[in-house]
Amino acid sequence: MRGAMDKVKNYTSNKQKLDEFSMVFYNNLLTLGPSLVLMVCFGELRTLPLQPAWQSGGFLGALAVSCLLGFFISFASLWFLSTTTPTIFSLVGSLNKVPLAFIGMVLFHDPTTPSNIAAICIGLVAGVFFARAKSGGGK
Numbered sequence: 001m002r003g004a005m006d007k008v009k010n011y012t013s014n015k016q017k018l019d020e021f022s023m024v025f026y027n028n029l030l031t032l033g034p035s036l037v038l039m040v041c042f043g044e045l046r047t048l049p050l051q052p053a054w055q056s057g058g059f060l061g062a063l064a065v066s067c068l069l070g071f072f073i074s075f076a077s078l079w080f081l082s083t084t085t086p087t088i089f090s091l092v093g094s095l096n097k098v099p100l101a102f103i104g105m106v107l108f109h110d111p112t113t114p115s116n117i118a119a120i121c122i123g124l125v126a127g128v129f130f131a132r133a134k135s136g137g138g139k
Helices: 004-011 020-041 044-050 057-083 086-095 097-107 114-135
Strands: none
Touching: 020 044, 020 057, 057 086, 086 097, 086 114, 097 114
C-alpha cells in the first residue's frame, strides 16, 4: 500500500513527491479561501482593518509568533505523518490528550471522579497495549 504522501505526487504537474515544506505551504494557502468566505459572511472583513489592535506592537508581535508556531506545528505534523503510518499518527494524536487531561485536572482543581480516572487509565492502557503489539512484544 502506498503512503499518504506518495498519493499527492499523482496530482503534481511533474509527478514528483512534494516535500513537507511545500505541503505546509499549499495546506495553509488552501485555508485562505474558506477563511475569507467566512469573514465576508459574518461581516468581519469590513471591520477587521478598523480594529485598534492593529496599532499595537504587542498584538503584531503575538500575531507573528502565532503564525510561525502554526507553520511549524503543521510542518511537524506533516513530517511525522510522512515518517509513520496514519494509524500511529492518529493514535499519537489521541494519546496526547491523556496527559493533558491529567494536567488539566491538577491545574484547574477539577474534582477527580471515578469516570475521570477511568478514562485516563483506559487511555494509558490502550497506549501501552498498542505499543507492545506494534513492537512485537505481544507475541
